[in-house]
Amino acid sequence: MARPGTDNKGSCLLCLKAVKWIPVLFIVTIVAWSYYAYVVQLCLITVENTLGQVFYLIFFHLFFFMLCWSYGQTIFTDIGKVPSTFKISDADFEAYLHHNNSLEMQNRILENYAKTLPVTNVTIGGSVRFCDKCKTIKPDRAHHCSVCGECVLKMDHHCPWINNCVCFTNYKFFVLFLGYALLYCIFICLTSLPYFIAFWKGDLRGMGRFHILFLFFVAIMFGVSLMSLFGYHCYLVLENRTTLGT
Numbered sequence: 001m002a003r004p005g006t007d008n009k010g011s012c013l014l015c016l017k018a019v020k021w022i023p024v025l026f027i028v029t030i031v032a033w034s035y036y037a038y039v040v041q042l043c044l045i046t047v048e049n050t051l052g053q054v055f056y057l058i059f060f061h062l063f064f065f066m067l068c069w070s071y072g073q074t075i076f077t078d079i080g081k082v083p084s085t086f087k088i089s090d091a092d093f094e095a096y097l098h099h100n101n102s103l104e105m106q107n108r109i110l111e112n113y114a115k116t117l118p119v120t121n122v123t124i125g126g127s128v129r130f131c132d133k134c135k136t137i138k139p140d141r142a143h144h145c146s147v148c149g150e151c152v153l154k155m156d157h158h159c160p161w162i163n164n165c166v167c168f169t170n171y172k173f174f175v176l177f178l179g180y181a182l183l184y185c186i187f188i189c190l191t192s193l194p195y196f197i198a199f200w201k202g203d204l205r206g207m208g209r210f211h212i213l214f215l216f217f218v219a220i221m222f223g224v225s226l227m228s229l230f231g232y233h234c235y236l237v238l239e240n241r242t243t244l245g246t
């Protein structure tokens, strides 16, 4: 039988896991609505020229597909976990804790392990980088993520919009996602601009015109933020750096 409180703790953890998906759900809802507003309200109802409709729909679906694919890959790619060879034994961890008032003794235990491992980075104090939560020596550029609850290889940052860490395994997909999302926004802005102007001139009729109006605003808003974020990550790639500065 479960101990009293165990069930409560389990359901709390489940609630917390569900809450972490809210930002992802928000993005998915916006993208789904933008699909409806662009395809149905703009292309099928508002655009009258068939050639224009075909051109808009083909390119829109290309960007839409690439955006969804890269977003899915960024979310569902497993984080880069530290190999088990970096973990220290339970006996050595006990000894490490036992010497908690002697940094020198602790470092001696860790150095014994680190000499066989491909690590070059040390702490500011010159000691081997170690995570006592994961009981592991940190490989260069690995950091402990408090949200994921473990050490992550080449950690860039934990992103709530993908409910995952941006790290060694999914960084390429993350940068692609920013790039495709930016192209998606630019394409929507450019192609809906004539209808946005027509709205203010009073040439558009029906409730659907408000979808086109908001679509333009949302695409501009996301486009501007994506441009700075994508530009920043291109700079980081060129400099071989991460958001955390390593």
Ligand SMILES: [Zn+2]
Pocket (backbone or CB within 6 Å): 131, 132, 133, 134, 135, 143, 144, 145, 149, 150, 151
């Ligand atoms: Zn850790």
Ligand SMILES: [Zn+2]
Pocket (backbone or CB within 6 Å): 145, 146, 147, 148, 149, 152, 157, 158, 159, 164, 165, 166
């Ligand atoms: Zn994380």
